[in-house]
Amino acid sequence: xxxxxxxxxxxxxxxxxxxxxxxxxxxxxxxxxxxxxxxxxxxxxxxxxxxxxxxxxxxxxxxxxxxxxxxxxxxxxxxxxxxxxxxxxxxxxxxxxxxxxxxxxxxxxxxxxxxxxxxxxxxxxxxxxxxxxxxxxxxxxxxxxxxxxxxxxxxxxxxxxxxxxxxxxxxxxxxxxxxxxxxxxxxxxxxxxxxxxxxxxxxxxxxxxxxxxxxxxxxxxxxxxxxxxxxxxxxxxxxxxxxxxxxxxxxxxxxxxxxxxxxxxxxxxxxxxxxxxxxxxxxxxxxxxxxxxxxxxxxxxxxxxxxxxxxxxxxxxxxxxxxxxxxxxxxxxxxxxxxxxxxxxxxxxxxxxxxxxxxxxxxxxxxxxxxxxxxxxxxxxxxxxxxxxxxxxxxxxxxxxxxxxxxxxxxxxxxxxxxxxxxxxxxxxxxxxxxxxxxxxxxxxxxxxxxxxxxxxxxxxxxx
Ligand code: FAD
Ligand code: MLT
Ligand code: ZN
Numbered sequence: 094x095x096x097x098x099x100x101x102x103x104x105x106x107x108x109x110x111x112x113x114x115x116x117x118x119x120x121x122x123x124x125x126x127x128x129x130x131x132x133x134x135x136x137x138x139x140x141x142x143x144x145x146x147x148x149x150x151x152x153x154x155x156x157x158x159x160x161x162x163x164x165x166x167x168x169x170x171x172x173x174x175x176x177x178x179x180x181x182x183x184x185x186x187x188x189x190x191x192x193x194x195x196x197x198x199x200x201x202x203x204x205x206x207x208x209x210x211x212x213x214x215x216x217x218x219x220x221x222x223x224x225x226x227x228x229x230x231x232x233x234x235x236x237x238x239x240x241x242x243x244x245x246x247x248x249x250x251x252x253x254x255x256x257x258x259x260x261x262x263x264x265x266x267x268x269x270x271x272x273x274x275x276x277x278x279x280x281x282x283x284x285x286x287x288x289x290x291x292x293x294x295x296x297x298x299x300x301x302x303x304x305x306x307x308x309x310x311x312x313x314x315x316x317x318x319x320x321x322x323x324x325x326x327x328x329x330x331x332x333x334x335x336x337x338x339x340x341x342x343x344x345x346x347x348x349x350x351x352x353x354x355x356x357x358x359x360x361x362x363x364x365x366x367x368x369x370x371x372x373x374x375x376x377x378x379x380x381x382x383x384x385x386x387x388x389x390x391x392x393x394x395x396x397x398x399x400x401x402x403x404x405x406x407x408x409x410x411x412x413x414x415x416x417x418x419x420x421x422x423x424x425x426x427x428x429x430x431x432x433x434x435x436x437x438x439x440x441x442x443x444x445x446x447x448x449x450x451x452x453x454x455x456x457x458x459x460x461x462x463x464x465x466x467x468x469x470x471x472x473x474x475x476x477x478x479x480x481x482x483x484x485x486x487x488x489x490x491x492x493x494x495x496x497x498x499x500x501x502x503x504x505x506x507x508x509x510x511x512x513x514x515x516x517x518x519x520x521x522x523x524x525x526x527x528x529x530x531x532x533x534x535x536x537x538x539x540x541x542x543x544x545x546x547x548x549x550x551x552x553x554x555x556x557x
Contacts, residue, residue, distance in 0.1 A: 108167065108189075112147045115157045120148040120195070131172060131190045132183055135237075138435050139180030139518065146190040152270060152278055152309040158191060159307065160276030163546040170550050171303040173214060173245030176237035178438050179517025181302050181553045182245070188550075193244045196309055202227035207315045208267060208284045213244025213308045220313075229315035232259030236424040244308040250300035252513030254351045254382075257343065257475040259316060261513065262299055268312030269295035273305070274544025284312040297539070302515050303550040305543040319384035322350070323393050324416040328375030328405035332356075333449035335377040338400045339474050340445070346396035348385040352475030353423045355380070356452070359430075359469040359482075363422055366429035371422050372408035379404075379474065380423045382416075426471045426482075433467075434484035437492060439499050440514040442477045447506035452479055458498050459483055463490050478512035493522075500526055516554045524555065 112121045122128050123145050133140045149155045162169050169189040172182045184190050196212040199219065203209060204227060211220055217231075217238040224231045233246060235253030245251075247269075252261045259265070268282040271294070279294055298308055329335045339352045355363070355378045364371050371378070381397075383389035390411060397404045410416040430436050443451050456468035465487045472480040481499055486492050496519075500510045504526045516524055525533065536555045543549075 108165065109145055111161050112145055112158065112189075115161065116147055116149050116154050120150065122146040122148075128190070131175065131192065134178075134180055134183050135176050136178065136431060136436055136438065138437075139183050139185055141183050141185040142187055143184040143190045144187070146192055148192045148195050150195040152196075152272065155191070155193075155196075155272045155307050155309055156276045156278055159272050159274065159548075162189060162548055163275055166546055166548065168548045168551050171244070171248065171307050173242030173248075174216065174237065174240035176241045177245060177249060177517065178440065178514040179511075179519040179553075181249075181515060181517030181519075181550065185518055186552050188552075191307060193242060193307070193309070196244070199223050202229060202315065203284075204228070206284055208312055209315060210268075210282060210284075210310060210312050211243045212310055213242060213247075215243045217241050217243070217246065224315050225318055228318050230318045231313065232265050232316045233262055236427055243311055243313070247299055247308050247311055248301060248303050249515045250513070252473060252476065252478065254353055254473065256473060256478075256513075257352060258350050263296060265314045266295050266299060266311055267314050269298055269308060270310035271298055271306035271308045274546055274549045278309075279306070280310075282310065282312045300515065302517065302553050304540055304554050305549065307549070317386075319348075319386060321386065321388045321411075322382060322384040322416065323388070323390045323409065323411050324380065324382045324419050325393060325397065325407040325409045326371070326373050326419045326422065327379040327381060327397065327407040328373040329377045329379055329403060330405075331376055331449070332452040334403045335379060335474060336445060336449050338379060338397075338404050341400045341403075342381060342396045343475065345399050346383055346389075346392055348383045348389045348392060349381070349396070349475075350384045351380065351382040352473075353380040354378070354470075354472055354474035354479075355423055355426060356470035358467065359426050359471045360422060362433060362469060363425045363429040366432055367421060367425055369421070372419070373405065375405060378422070380419060423471065426469065430469055430482045430484060437483040437486065437495060438514070438519075439481040439483070439496060439510075440472075440512050441479055441481060441499070441503045441508055441510060442512040443479065443503065443506050443508040445477055447508065448474075448477055448479065451502060451506050451508070455481055455499060455502060458502055459495055462494055462498055463487050466495065473513075476512070496520075496523065518552055521553060521556065
């Protein structure tokens with residue numbers, strides 16, 4: 094695979110002319126001032142450079158761009174909202190960036206099927222508004238909702254705050270249109286709930302991180318819109334107690350929407366960052382939510398009551414502004430951590446029986462390796478998913494040591510090194526901790542089949 098220099102001379106300028114021929118001059122960016130924002134990730138940890146950002150406006154243009162890059166053997170990185178957390182959306186090895194943001198057509202909601210077809214560049218907020226205007230909701234929601242795109246969420250199999258009710262992105266996708274590595278277009282968008290006609294290409298695209306195809310459109314499942322929502326912020330004395338509370342709520346609250354967690358250090362950090370005192374403080378704080386066609390307040394209160402003394406006195410909110418004020422202490426952690434330093438974001442899942450033990454020891458394990466670090470814990474406790482964010486690594490310290498220490502602890506407890514963010518470039522060299530040689534060989538064979546020229550995001554997941 095050829096590497097293109099960012100100088101714009103010779104080889105690269107011929108390339109730019111060809112790209113302009115496909116999408117028009119306005120949609121090929123080469124000026125480093127214009128491309129800079131596409132070449133660095135949200136955390137500031139992963140930086141690269143690119144000879145060109147190309148912004149196709151249709152599936153035909155995507156196919157033509159991919160075909161011409163495949164012919165020249167030039168690698169590309171697909172990019173949606175660039176909110177990914179694992180360095181998978183930026184051109185760390187000088188790749189061309191294919192931005193999907195212009196593929197933003199949203200078709201009318203099909204109320205009979207309870208589905209909608211959305212372009213890959215549709216931003217999550219807009220999808221939610223569109224679904225809600227038709228009496229539905231979309232099952233995935235997450236803090237990057239004002240920027241992340243349908244294509245990026247499919248490519249990362251995004252999770253977020255409602256997985257315990259609706260599943261992750263994979264559970265919402267019923268059909269796909271995508272451009273494969275040779276420029277061919279696969280399209281299966283009928284959205285039939287039952288359709289046993291061979292391999293599930295839509296499912297394969299979920300979590301493929303732009304290595305098997307460029308998603309251009311998706312047929313998405315919608316869920317009923319609930320007009321009554323109650324949110325509670327619950328103080329809990331320990332992670333073990335928080336796991337018990339989560340289990341009791343899952344077992345007793347039929348309309349449970351979310352069980353989210355913020356550890357004490359993360360709560361103090363986000364409160365400082367917001368300049369607002371949290372309504373409750375404890376070793377662990379849970380943000381829990383129920384939603385239904387009727388007011389679910391009593392149902393949630395009964396669930397909390399069933400937790401006995403494990404759950405402290407909650408702060409409860411039912412109207413939109415008050416609920417958002419509680420959510421800021423959970424969703425604001427990402428921004429607060431970023432403001433405190435460039436983070437190592439480790440996103441892991443543990444079996445329920447091992448999670449508290451892991452959470453109680455992971456900070457110490459990191460601190461022993463590098464005493465200048467601070468570790469923050471937060472995440473989606475209802476799904477066993479903890480975000481371990483480490484900041485303040487000593488200069489010159491090998492950051493891989495910290496990642497390795499955390500991952501080895503995860504694997505020792507039979508957990509996964511990536512719950513929802515994916516592998517990207519950040520965790521690529523650790524994938525063998527969770528996947529066997531036979532699985533990695535199958536991954537590589539899939540890549541070769543879908544992308545014979547090896548141009549689709551070749552540096553992520555399993556290197557080509
Ligand atoms: P990008 O960052 O642009 O790309 C991500 C990956 O997908 C890259 O590998 C890229 O090459 C590939 N890709 C993008 N578009 C396409 C396409 N059309 N076809 C093929 N490949 C493509 N994630 C969660 O799972 N849960 C959360 O709760 C969560 N909360 C977040 C909160 C904040 C504040 C932020 C900043 C991020 C959060 N994220 C979360 C991470 C991120 O938002 C998700 O990973 C999201 O799915 C990425 O979407 P994107 O459009 O920004 O993709
Ligand atoms: C979250 O749950 O807040 C997101 O996954 C983002 C993050 O990990 O910072
Ligand atoms: Zn998350």
